Amino acid sequence: MSKTRRDFLKLAGACACTVAASQLVGANAQAADAGHGGHAPAVAQPANQHDNALHGTHWGMVIDTKRFTDPLLVQKCMDACHLTHNVPKIDGPQELKWIWAASYLETFTEHNHYLPESVEQRSFMLLCNHCENPPCVRVCPTKATFKRAWDGIVQMDMHRCIGCRFCMAACPYGARSFNFNNPRPYLDETKMNPDYPTRMRGVVEKCTFCVERLAQGLMPACVEASDGAILFGDLDDPHSSVRKALASKFTVRRKVSLGTEPSVYYII
Amino acid sequence: MLEKALKGSPLYWFWLFFLACVAGVGSMAYLYQLNFGLGVTGMSRDVSWGFYIAQFTYLVGVAASAVMLVLPTYLHHYKAFKKMIILGEFMAIAAVSMCLLFIIVDLGQPQRAMNVILHPTPGSILFWDMIVLNGYLFINLLVGWVTLQAERNEVAPPKWIKFFIYLSIFWAFSIHTVTAFLYAGLPGRHYWLTAIMAARFLASAFCSGPAILLLLAFLLKRLVNFDPGKEAIKSLAKIITYAMALNVFFFLLEVFTAFYSDIPGHKAPIVYLFSGTDGFAQWTPFMWLAAILAFVSLALLIPAKLRDNHELLPWTLLFLVLATWIDKGIGLLVGGFTPNMFETVTEYIPSIPELAIVLAIYAMGAMILTVLWKIALGVKQEVGHF
Numbered sequence: 001m002s003k004t005r006r007d008f009l010k011l012a013g014a015c016a017c018t019v020a021a022s023q024l025v026g027a028n029a030q031a032a033d034a035g036h037g038g039h040a041p042a043v044a045q046p047a048n049q050h051d052n053a054l055h056g057t058h059w060g061m062v063i064d065t066k067r068f069t070d071p072l073l074v075q076k077c078m079d080a081c082h083l084t085h086n087v088p089k090i091d092g093p094q095e096l097k098w099i100w101a102a103s104y105l106e107t108f109t110e111h112n113h114y115l116p117e118s119v120e121q122r123s124f125m126l127l128c129n130h131c132e133n134p135p136c137v138r139v140c141p142t143k144a145t146f147k148r149a150w151d152g153i154v155q156m157d158m159h160r161c162i163g164c165r166f167c168m169a170a171c172p173y174g175a176r177s178f179n180f181n182n183p184r185p186y187l188d189e190t191k192m193n194p195d196y197p198t199r200m201r202g203v204v205e206k207c208t209f210c211v212e213r214l215a216q217g218l219m220p221a222c223v224e225a226s227d228g229a230i231l232f233g234d235l236d237d238p239h240s241s242v243r244k245a246l247a248s249k250f251t252v253r254r255k256v257s258l259g260t261e262p263s264v265y266y267i268i
Numbered sequence: 269m270l271e272k273a274l275k276g277s278p279l280y281w282f283w284l285f286f287l288a289c290v291a292g293v294g295s296m297a298y299l300y301q302l303n304f305g306l307g308v309t310g311m312s313r314d315v316s317w318g319f320y321i322a323q324f325t326y327l328v329g330v331a332a333s334a335v336m337l338v339l340p341t342y343l344h345h346y347k348a349f350k351k352m353i354i355l356g357e358f359m360a361i362a363a364v365s366m367c368l369l370f371i372i373v374d375l376g377q378p379q380r381a382m383n384v385i386l387h388p389t390p391g392s393i394l395f396w397d398m399i400v401l402n403g404y405l406f407i408n409l410l411v412g413w414v415t416l417q418a419e420r421n422e423v424a425p426p427k428w429i430k431f432f433i434y435l436s437i438f439w440a441f442s443i444h445t446v447t448a449f450l451y452a453g454l455p456g457r458h459y460w461l462t463a464i465m466a467a468r469f470l471a472s473a474f475c476s477g478p479a480i481l482l483l484l485a486f487l488l489k490r491l492v493n494f495d496p497g498k499e500a501i502k503s504l505a506k507i508i509t510y511a512m513a514l515n516v517f518f519f520l521l522e523v524f525t526a527f528y529s530d531i532p533g534h535k536a537p538i539v540y541l542f543s544g545t546d547g548f549a550q551w552t553p554f555m556w557l558a559a560i561l562a563f564v565s566l567a568l569l570i571p572a573k574l575r576d577n578h579e580l581l582p583w584t585l586l587f588l589v590l591a592t593w594i595d596k597g598i599g600l601l602v603g604g605f606t607p608n609m610f611e612t613v614t615e616y617i618p619s620i621p622e623l624a625i626v627l628a629i630y631a632m633g634a635m636i637l638t639v640l641w642k643i644a645l646g647v648k649q650e651v652g653h654f
Binding site for chain 2: 093107140180260
């Protein structure tokens with residue numbers, strides 16, 4: 001059957017219209033989802049949630065640094081996260097990490113002199129701070145990284161990401177990793193989690209506060225592995241474990257002067 | 269007019285062949301990068317932008333510099349640049365093309381580049397940078413082509429093109445301002461978090477771009493006997509002098525703010541660049557070379573006697589181009605990322621494939637420039653304008 005140019009143009013036109021229409025619908029849905037920082041009014045959660053899903057309007061974390069004296073606990077939290085999310089183990093400056101440990105001086109870059117030795121030698125768990133006012137979301141040119149308006153989690157769409165790494169330049173916490181190479185050969189096949197996808201090269205990734213576990217009624221993997229050293233809960237709920245910890249203990253957040261309003265607190 | 273690019277001397281063809289070879293080698297390196305990912309570059313988790321984005325930033329300045337010819341000619345009816353203006357516009361086309369290529373090779377998923385248009389994000393400066401760069405490319409193609417065609421037909425350019433010429437003046441400022449905003453609005457990046465970033469970008473653009481143009485004009489004089497005119501060279505050199513003085517002054521303002529305030533975060537990148545941190549001092553010699561060349565070029569530009577000496581001027585311009593290239597093509601990027609977010613140092617050294625790709629894009633830019641200038645000069649020769 002021979003196709004005339006007119007047939008081809010008709011088909012192309014129809015395709016273009018379909019794509020444009022789906023884009024419009026998609027754009028509206030996206031606009032409804034997009035959080036714009038600050039205290040945005042809570043938006044209804046999507047309907048397709050698990051029955052026992054955990055609900056919160058501003059998820060946050062409190063890390064009791066006093067309890068991270070054992071390097072094994074640090075490793076346990078890291079493994080729990082990285083094995084759950086199939087984060088590849090790559091050595092060197094092109095490494096990927098969602099949660100890791102650093103010294104006091106690296107964590108709190110505006111620090112005091114003459115600190116207690118116990119504090120200076122402690123390990124501080126670092127991860128995405130799920131900022132209320134996330135610079136990574138502000139700079140992303142494709143909305144591949146976005147803040148969920150109903151629970152404050154800063155999420156990544158790794159199929160949308162073009163790998164421009166603007167978010168990495170913008171994040172003041174160094175919380176983002178880039179797949180410089182194909183990550184899959186760096187995964188141990190015997191330890192892979194079949195329920196979580198692996199990534200392709202050329203996209204940025206980071207901690208997601210385990211959104212997939214929250215939807216199933218589970219706590220984030222690092223929280224579960226931490227033996228109570230990491231608390232997770234709704235910062236908007238005065239009766240939540242995190243708010244009780246904040247009310248009773250002295251806590252600090254990283255680089256508060258930058259105005260990003262991190263949702264991760266550290267008990268010193 | 270395109271046919272003018274098809275007839276040339278053996279030297280012209282050899283030059284294009286040479287550039288094609290360089291571009292070919294770099295394209296192989298790019299295929300390698302496409303296959304293995306950006307892991308083949310020297311970039312890392314801590315230094316997540318490298319030579320590609322640095323060259324893009326430098327070349328945006330080169331592109332913006334065309335306005336230094338367009339503005340005096342069309343706003344102030346300054347006649348001396350008339351002969352040269354098309355060269356500036358065509359150089360802008362080559363420079364913007366290189367900018368766009370540098371962005372594409374920097375993407376982790378280049379096949380998704382259209383996502384920037386499919387999911388427009390007005391809050392992202394990258395979205396606006398895409399708009400201003402493509403817009404500037406389009407405006408210069410249009411203005412350059414239409415005015416050249418009018419010159420060939422020996423008629424006045426159509427009236428409607430005036431709108432685009434005025435638009436190009438505004439647009440040139442916008443491309444470098446928006447590119448500066450890519451850097452200037454990021455929390456925690458002390459070296460970039462400065463209100464005069466856009467002003468610094470423009471000052472450096474308005475000296476480095478015209479300097480490259482003038483250097484190439486000197487080359488044309490030797491190769492094809494095209495003389496832009498004493499008056500034009502004199503005026504352009506004056507513009508370069510003022511812009512370079514401002515450029516150096518603006519940088520010194522940054523140094524004052526950082527060191528008089530004595531805030532560690534603000535000092536750290538400058539200390540790293542000029543004396544190294546924790547034993548890492550890879551870029552220190554480059555930065556000092558840039559500083560020395562900048563002051564030498566100023567010393568040779570400011571006295572009119574030295575500036576108007578055409579034996580000396582090409583050397584002065586070469587020093588200036590090298591100084592501004594090191595400042596923006598290396599220093600700006602590396603200084604922004606080092607020390608990193610944890611106040612430690614992850615050193616960045618571009619890899620061989622990365623450098624091959626950079627060279628290839630410069631070669632492609634040179635090819636575009638050669639062909640466009642060949643056409644422009646061909647037309648000028650045809651109507652007896654040189």
